[in-house]
Amino acid sequence: MIQKKKTSAKVDQFTESVIREMTRVAMKYGAVNLAQGFPDFSCPSELKQAACDAIAEDINQYALTWGDRSFRHAIAQKVRWYLGLDVDPERQITVTCGSTEAMAATMLATIDPGDEVIIFEPFYENYAPDAILANATPRYVTLHPPHWTFDQAELRQAFNEHTKAIIINTPHNPTGKVFTREELALIAELCHQWDALVFTDEIYEHILYDDRKHIAMATLPGMEERTVTINGLSKTYSITGWRVGYILANPELTEAIRKVHDFLTIGAPAPLQRAGVTAMQFPIDYYNNLAALYHEKRSTFLQILDQIEIPYSIPQGAYYVMADISQFGYSSSLEFAYYLSQEIGVAAVPGSSFFRQPEDGRSLIRFCFSKRPETLQAARERLLQLRQIVRA
Known part of the structure; x- marks a missing residue:
């Protein structure tokens, strides 16, 4: 009887998205989701209305x-x-x-x-x-x-x-x-x-x-x-x-x-x-205001990392920050990310997902700060628990 491999050799060379997996983990444990790169605030009202108008005008094919x-x-x-x-x-x-x-x-x-x-x-x-x-x-x-x-x-x-x-x-x-x-x-x-x-x-x-x-x-x-x-x-x-x-x-x-x-x-x-x-x-004012909004969010989140004494690289653009978790002593960033979601209540992306060799990202973790002020405040309150571990 002939037996053939049922899946492509291509899919053996990579895994499912760790970023999207961490959103599922966040939902499972009720963690503040600073993992996946999406805002948790509303889009411009003009876009909502434009989409509704298009549907109402039968632009549906x-x-x-x-x-x-x-x-x-x-x-x-x-x-x-x-x-x-x-x-x-x-x-x-x-x-x-x-x-x-x-x-x-x-x-x-x-x-x-x-x-x-x-x-x-x-x-x-x-x-x-x-x-x-x-x-x-x-x-x-x-x-x-x-x-x-x-x-x-x-x-x-x-x-x-x-x-x-x-x-x-x-x-x-x-x-x-x-x-x-x-x-x-x-x-x-x-x-x-x-x-x-x-x-x-x-x-x-x-x-x-x-x-x-x-x-x-x-x-x-x-x-x-x-x-x-x-x-x-x-x-x-x-x-x-x-x-x-x-x-x-x-x-x-x-x-x-x-x-x-x-x-x-x-x-x-x-x-x-x-x-x-x-x-x-x-208009151009929209983009200027967007940049100002994210500048404020970046400042807020970097202050949080300063409070818990975690080193980081200052982002020049986008809405992520890479932080150094080597002081916590975990053997992998994935292990730390699960600990962070389950025990601290904040989801982030392990640095290993951004490297071909996972060990190259073992001391890094990525946070997303495109969130409402109240979301960042909730994350702050939970992440402050890490300060005790840092100082222990």
């Missing part, structure tokens, strides 16, 4: 596969004023089911077996599985704390004739790093040298601190043609559950990506795309 036309044109207008890029909404924009599908569709559309994809480590946990599912071999380049910089020699060594692309996430999840123009220029130089693509995840583009500026790789000289820019509504507009993302790319790449997107999901939710037009038309 399939949108055009690559995106509602009015939404794509609104994206192009926003990209023009914010990034200074002129993007053809008919030939260079694809709307997807979140930035998660955007990255997967991009890899599946561009990668062949034997290709390599460079990933900065620590990394958002979806990137390596996406590369593996696309039959690529991930190559890792280390970001070194406390400022999460990379070694130029290590990056140069990672590029070779098999390099198809490099993934850049700026602002960066989980570290909060914002890539500098000098760093991006070096990456651009290497991409030209090795004829490589750049997949940029810019979902946190408006959440920046200390007067930092977001620099899109596609705006660097000669990089627009070889950059696939991935973004979405989730973080900037506090609507992570809407699952509306988008991709900017040159027409050749867009044509390939649209083919994959079509057979992955057909299209993103039609009424929510139409509501996205409203988001794209928000």
